[in-house]
Amino acid sequence: MADAAALGLTQRTDLRGRSLISMRSHTPDEIELLLDTAAELKQLKRDRVFPKHLADRNIAIIFLKPSTRTRMAFVIAASDEGAHTEVFRAEDMRFGVKESVKDIARVLGRTFDGIAFRGFGEGDVRALADHSGVPVWNALTENYHPTQVLADMLTIRELFGTLDGAPVTYVGDGRNNVVRSWVIGAVKMGMDFRILAPRELQPAAEEIAELTADDRALGGRITVTDDPRQALEGSAVVYSDVWVSMGEEDLLEQRIGLLRDYRVTSELMSLTGRDDTAYLHCLPAYHDFETEMARAHPDLREVDDDVFEGPRSHVFDQSENRMHTAKALMVLTVG
Numbered sequence: 001m002a003d004a005a006a007l008g009l010t011q012r013t014d015l016r017g018r019s020l021i022s023m024r025s026h027t028p029d030e031i032e033l034l035l036d037t038a039a040e041l042k043q044l045k046r047d048r049v050f051p052k053h054l055a056d057r058n059i060a061i062i063f064l065k066p067s068t069r070t071r072m073a074f075v076i077a078a079s080d081e082g083a084h085t086e087v088f089r090a091e092d093m094r095f096g097v098k099e100s101v102k103d104i105a106r107v108l109g110r111t112f113d114g115i116a117f118r119g120f121g122e123g124d125v126r127a128l129a130d131h132s133g134v135p136v137w138n139a140l141t142e143n144y145h146p147t148q149v150l151a152d153m154l155t156i157r158e159l160f161g162t163l164d165g166a167p168v169t170y171v172g173d174g175r176n177n178v179v180r181s182w183v184i185g186a187v188k189m190g191m192d193f194r195i196l197a198p199r200e201l202q203p204a205a206e207e208i209a210e211l212t213a214d215d216r217a218l219g220g221r222i223t224v225t226d227d228p229r230q231a232l233e234g235s236a237v238v239y240s241d242v243w244v245s246m247g248e249e250d251l252l253e254q255r256i257g258l259l260r261d262y263r264v265t266s267e268l269m270s271l272t273g274r275d276d277t278a279y280l281h282c283l284p285a286y287h288d289f290e291t292e293m294a295r296a297h298p299d300l301r302e303v304d305d306d307v308f309e310g311p312r313s314h315v316f317d318q319s320e321n322r323m324h325t326a327k328a329l330m331v332l333t334v335g
């Protein structure tokens with residue numbers, strides 16, 4: 001259980017028992033608590049102090065899609081805090097095929113104290129949360145990737161000391177799970193978030209309106225445009241993701257056609273007009289020819305290697321922060 005005193009935090013809000021599906025139901029205060037706790041736990045780990053907030057807890061990790069970072073984040077975070085984890089891959093379960101999600105939820109809820117889930121539709125992650133009786137954390141679905149955005153926000157705070165003073169420009173497929181979660185999070189935290197995407201890959205205005213309808217948000221600004229200058233002017237962060245998300249592989253050629261002019265190059269980075277703009281990517285990334293996919297499809301790369309490997313790139317700090325934020329999420333919610 002989260003011990004705010006042990007973490008040196010003033011507990012402003014109580015997240016025990018709470019699931020994280022899309023971040024929609026979280027308040028700015030709750031997100032700030034998650035980020036502050038992640039920062040505290042990161043420092044403790046640097047000092048080799050492991051308070052074991054999750055001793056004797058059991059965490060189920062269900063991955064119906066591949067994962068490196070998110071799996072690593074939940075498994076190692078739980079291990080650092082004294083919990084046992086059990087990872088279920090698609091082939092280990094008969095998820096919704098031979099056993100309903102509702103039944104699986106009730107089975108897991110009897111044995112586990114929390115469930116991380118990566119899958120397809122939102123219905124599955126919601127059904128797990130509704131029927132398991134334990135906190136469920138969305139580890140990526142078609143529409144959302146909230147634990148990624150928590151790590152991104154922690155990274156931006158570390159780099160710039162602020163969220164609302166650090167405009168972020170996302171470049172690429174403007175309708176995917178990472179963007180949707182970013183739109184929700186940005187408005188909540190009062191941020192200036194811009195989406196640079198071709199018209200065909202821009203989110204509809206109604207969708208932005210729906211994602212940002214939030215009485216408790218601090219009220220950020222969302223800009224959607226295909227004009228690089230408008231999107232990038234003054235940006236503290238340029239962010240990209242793959243052009244083809246998991247499950248969309250048959251759209252590969254179409255996406256290359258739509259996005260080939262949206263690769264993040266040093267010229268594009270220079271349009272921010274700042275020399276301290278950071279480059280972030282949720283990873284995995286196509287940035288060189290060291291993957292079979294990039295060799296087979298040379299135009300698939302969403303970022304040039306000199307930007308990815310350059311001094312403004314903080315992608316590996318960001319991937320490390322997946323673990324610290326997953327840890328905060330589990331520590332604060334499993335009680």
Ligand code: CP
Pocket residue numbers: 066067068069070071140148282283284
């Ligand atoms: N960023 C991210 O979610 O990476 P994985 O797919 O490797 O978990």
Ligand code: NVA
Pocket residue numbers: 140145176177178241242244245246282283284
């Ligand atoms: N949008 C990507 C994110 C991967 C971390 C996908 O869903 O494949």
